[in-house]
Amino acid sequence: METQDCIFFQLSRAGRSGARYWHKKVAKFGLTSAQALVLLFLLEEDQVTSKYLGEKIEFDSATLTGLIDRLAKIGLLERRNNPNDRRAILVCLTQQGHKTVNQIKNIVENENKAFLSNLTKEEGLILRSLLKKIC
Amino acid sequence: METQDCIFFQLSRAGRSGARYWHKKVAKFGLTSAQALVLLFLLEEDQVTSKYLGEKIEFDSATLTGLIDRLAKIGLLERRNNPNDRRAILVCLTQQGHKTVNQIKNIVENENKAFLSNLTKEEGLILRSLLKKIC
DNA sequence: TATATTTAAATTGTATACAAGTTAAATATA
């Protein structure tokens, strides 16, 4: 088997390729690709614990702590106390965070299409379903 | 569009999932997932420049410098002078490197199959061809 | 030939990514 055909190589390369592409699109907002994804998830479900968010997007708790730190530092979200559990935090979009993520929301669908422009619509759907199946 | 269906998220997640899985399999050799991939490429084409290797596997030159450093430090490869170009190096497997990468070679195909066990053989082929198309 | 430009690696700095361990609070159990 050629190493070029090794699935671990192919998935790693595709993940990096997507992240580089996406980063170029969100850099204008001062964001990394991972940060932009976190914000998009928070637009769907705000005021969630770090634990919940990490399970949703499959981010390690250590990774998420750093991500939240940096997004808080630039004023896009904030940690709030969780009244139900003093160990936990609530990750909340700020007003500025809402503004920024709405702009990202406006481009994400088109950038998905652009990134997959080498595929037909059907191929795009198949790719997504296969990726879901293996994760 | 749900963020779960964003291709940048899906590719990032799949890449991380594959890397975690592969790392578990090569950790017994004291290797990370990226290191094991680099060694597999060197098994196919040894004594190549860092530049060439980076283009082949789409690794940044800075990333590769570090990877080569660490693989050299544990004795699996070495930098040699390139007689044709004194700026360049030649990345070469050591005897120990050959020994280790041959053991990895023995497991990589089965681990590919195991990782993709949720897919049929056809689906696996389709996934690979779609990933190739977008990279 | 002398100078300018380009190029291969390495370096620096920031951000994931994740294993392992810590801390404080919640929950289970004696």
Next chain:
DNA sequence: TATATTTAACTTGTATACAATTTAAATATA
């Protein structure tokens, strides 16, 4: 209730990942 266990987030340390810069050597051009 007192103690043990579990849990959420954070911390620490190592390894990618990559943009930007530096260094030294190769190549192009005046």
